[in-house]
Amino acid sequence: MSSVNKTAHPFDKARLEALLSHRFFYAPAFEIYNGVAGLYDYGPAGSALQANIIAEWRKHFIIEDSMLELDTTIMTPASVFETSGHVARFADWMVKDSKTGDVLRADHLVKNVLEARLAGDKEARGEVAQPAENEKKNKKKVKKTAVRLSDELVKEYEVILAQLDNYGGLELGELCRKYDIRNPDTDNKVTEPQEFNLMFASSIGPTGKFPGYLRPETAQGHFLNFSRLLDFNNGRIPFASAQIGRSFRNEISPRAGLLRVREFTMAEIEHFVDPMDKSHSKFSGVRDTVLTLLDRHVQASGSTKVTEMSVGEAVEKGVIANETLGYFMARIHTFLLKIGTNRRRLRFRQHMSNEMAHYATDCWDAEIENSTGWTECVGCADRAAYDLTVHSKKTGHPLVVREPLDHPIVTEKEVPVFNKKLLGVKFKRDGLILQSYVEGLNEQDLFKMKEELGKGATSVTINGKTFEITSELLTIERKTFKETIREYTPNVIEPSFGLGRILYTLLEHSFWSREPDIERGVLSLPPLVAPTKVLIVPISAKKEFEPLVNEISAKLRRAGVFSRVDDSSVSIGKRYARNDELGTPYGITVDFASVKNRTVTLRERDTMDQRIATLEEVIATVTELVEGGIDWTEACRRLPAYDGVQAID
Numbered sequence: 001m002s003s004v005n006k007t008a009h010p011f012d013k014a015r016l017e018a019l020l021s022h023r024f025f026y027a028p029a030f031e032i033y034n035g036v037a038g039l040y041d042y043g044p045a046g047s048a049l050q051a052n053i054i055a056e057w058r059k060h061f062i063i064e065d066s067m068l069e070l071d072t073t074i075m076t077p078a079s080v081f082e083t084s085g086h087v088a089r090f091a092d093w094m095v096k097d098s099k100t101g102d103v104l105r106a107d108h109l110v111k112n113v114l115e116a117r118l119a120g121d122k123e124a125r126g127e128v129a130q131p132a133e134n135e136k137k138n139k140k141k142v143k144k145t146a147v148r149l150s151d152e153l154v155k156e157y158e159v160i161l162a163q164l165d166n167y168g169g170l171e172l173g174e175l176c177r178k179y180d181i182r183n184p185d186t187d188n189k190v191t192e193p194q195e196f197n198l199m200f201a202s203s204i205g206p207t208g209k210f211p212g213y214l215r216p217e218t219a220q221g222h223f224l225n226f227s228r229l230l231d232f233n234n235g236r237i238p239f240a241s242a243q244i245g246r247s248f249r250n251e252i253s254p255r256a257g258l259l260r261v262r263e264f265t266m267a268e269i270e271h272f273v274d275p276m277d278k279s280h281s282k283f284s285g286v287r288d289t290v291l292t293l294l295d296r297h298v299q300a301s302g303s304t305k306v307t308e309m310s311v312g313e314a315v316e317k318g319v320i321a322n323e324t325l326g327y328f329m330a331r332i333h334t335f336l337l338k339i340g341t342n343r344r345r346l347r348f349r350q351h352m353s354n355e356m357a358h359y360a361t362d363c364w365d366a367e368i369e370n371s372t373g374w375t376e377c378v379g380c381a382d383r384a385a386y387d388l389t390v391h392s393k394k395t396g397h398p399l400v401v402r403e404p405l406d407h408p409i410v411t412e413k414e415v416p417v418f419n420k421k422l423l424g425v426k427f428k429r430d431g432l433i434l435q436s437y438v439e440g441l442n443e444q445d446l447f448k449m450k451e452e453l454g455k456g457a458t459s460v461t462i463n464g465k466t467f468e469i470t471s472e473l474l475t476i477e478r479k480t481f482k483e484t485i486r487e488y489t490p491n492v493i494e495p496s497f498g499l500g501r502i503l504y505t506l507l508e509h510s511f512w513s514r515e516p517d518i519e520r521g522v523l524s525l526p527p528l529v530a531p532t533k534v535l536i537v538p539i540s541a542k543k544e545f546e547p548l549v550n551e552i553s554a555k556l557r558r559a560g561v562f563s564r565v566d567d568s569s570v571s572i573g574k575r576y577a578r579n580d581e582l583g584t585p586y587g588i589t590v591d592f593a594s595v596k597n598r599t600v601t602l603r604e605r606d607t608m609d610q611r612i613a614t615l616e617e618v619i620a621t622v623t624e625l626v627e628g629g630i631d632w633t634e635a636c637r638r639l640p641a642y643d644g645v646q647a648i649d
């Protein structure tokens with residue numbers, strides 16, 4: 001078996017982008033109308049890759065944990081987002097170039113400028129070599145100049161960068177002034193940060209009187225259907241709902257390809273759990289999963305040093321707030337590795353206190369490193385009872401769990417009992433004021449009143465008016481109550497995935513160029529998610545290959561393996577090179593010997609190793625390879641090597 005050196009050529013973003021565009025993974029939407037920033041169309045390869053990631057997501061999360069899948073509407077009445085807090089708070093801070101009026105996202109501006117200054121300082125100190133040409137191309141960032149900074153300033157910049165997500169508009173404005181942060185494109189000063197709401201506003205119906213928004217996340221659709229979901233789940237908790245669908249955010253300046261777009265596919269889970277018990281029945285199965293963690297205390301100290309820790313230990317030590325949150329972090333980790341994310345480039349970063357939504361109790365982002373730095377690809381938050389509580393309060397619809405108690409709770413209480421007739425006669429309409437006042441008294445005050453009434457009479461003063469109360473008018477009685485139902489609002493743990501970010505970072509992690517020819521790009525996508533699993537390559541387009549090619553296609557189809565035939569007129573080598581760029585892991589070549597002997601060759605993408613065997617053996621092996629039952633080493637053990645010549649008996 002040949003070995004492969006995937007790092008012989010350093011990562012070259014421009015080459016990857018050219019490949020993705022040329023092979024139509026995705027492209028700017030409305031391109032022939034000059035495109036619109038932040039909107040992309042996926043082509044056949046990108047759509048198939050996304051569909052395969054989604055299919056695995058469904059298996060890994062929905063099927064594994066029997067989640068309840070939903071498909072709720074995108075267009076949402078404004079009242080829903082007023083209640084959820086999105087109308088008031090779903091915003092980013094923007095600044096404008098004081099002369100050109102160009103708009104920039106304030107936190108991104110601070111980050112890009114300070115990072116460029118730190119890089120310039122390193123260069124001035126001679127700590128880094130001049131970047132290679134292709135490294136420069138990888139970073140379409142702010143231009144850096146080799147200027148030496150004081151040690152104090154370096155420390156200050158590092159602390160700011162480690163806590164950037166913690167800053168609001170005021171602080172970002174102060175940073176721009178204090179460190180003279182300007183628009184890097186023009187060197188002009190920028191204005192004070194202003195809030196910009198990221199939701200796309202719309203109007204439902206012809207009157208213009210019914211405002212709506214395109215949803216910026218799928219979550220509200222889960223919360224609004226909570227009662228139905230609970231009912232579907234036979235009134236039992238915990239359970240989780242899941243939804244895969246489009247979301248829309250009017251991002252201020254989307255310039256990072258698929259990493260920041262204005263329309264994207266999300267996959268979200270809302271796990272509803274008892275606030276008194278956030279343990280998870282399957283936690284023991286993930287306890288030993290080791291995660292790379294960057295907790296909030298480390299960030300607060302201005303560092304980005306990560307710790308490797310098992311989920312079990314992190315929950316025990318209180319680093320991760322509870323078992324359910326830990327369970328999902330471990331499952332997210334396993335999912336991302338399964339689809340091909342590089343483990344060394346994956347970490348979980350905890351939100352700092354200001355960064356977290358005010359109602360959330362703990363929140364971790366799965367961040368994936370790529371050519372732009374570390375990018376949040378999955379958010380995993382404990383949203384407490386916030387969403388269900390606010391929607392319930394607004395609509396009057398109870399979004400609660402009612403659970404029969406195993407052991408009813410029996411309590412005794414003092415209860416005021418009025419002689420209603422006498423109350424009306426004596427105090428007329430003010431009687432109601434007195435009644436509600438007395439009913440609102442606590443146990444201790446009622447007890448005191450009872451004692452006084454036992455002596456004949458008492459009095460109370462409400463808003464300056466005194467009420468004389470006799471024991472004929474009011475008695476305080478001790479009554480027994482039996483509670484058989486516990487009613488509570490569940491808490492919600494929410495893993496929220498952005499599929500475009502996961503897909504793009506996966507493409508970066510999979511991309512390399514073959515030695516010695518840098519032009520020969522390869523995408524080493526795992527068979528699980530590769531758009532096409534097997535390429536069938538007849539040596540030429542001659543009619544005599546057709547029956548065998550059709551037979552192989554049909555057999556692979558029957559085995560559930562997605563294949564394509566490439567019988568174009570270019571050389572076999574070129575056809576394989578094209579499919580290496582598409583990430584196709586296996587190729588079956590059909591030649592004259594195949595027609596005669598029913599033997600075909602099987603090629604593996606990364607090593608370019610070739611094996612030879614009968615059509616049936618090759619199909620059985622490739623099916624197992626695609627299903628993940630065996631790896632290429634095992635396939636090599638089973639099938640003899642092909643030395644480049646097929647004997648024709």
Ligand SMILES: Nc1ncnc2c1ncn2[C@@H]1O[C@H](COP(=O)(O)OP(=O)(O)OP(=O)(O)O)[C@@H](O)[C@H]1O
Pocket residue numbers: 249251258259260261262264266376377378379496497498499500501502
């Ligand atoms: N503009 C976007 N383009 C692509 N994916 C996005 C975008 N905004 C959010 N996502 C994805 O949706 C997931 C959940 O959204 P969430 O609201 O937690 O993101 P966010 O904190 O607003 O992201 P950011 O801070 O990067 O703007 C993110 O982890 C990310 O994968």
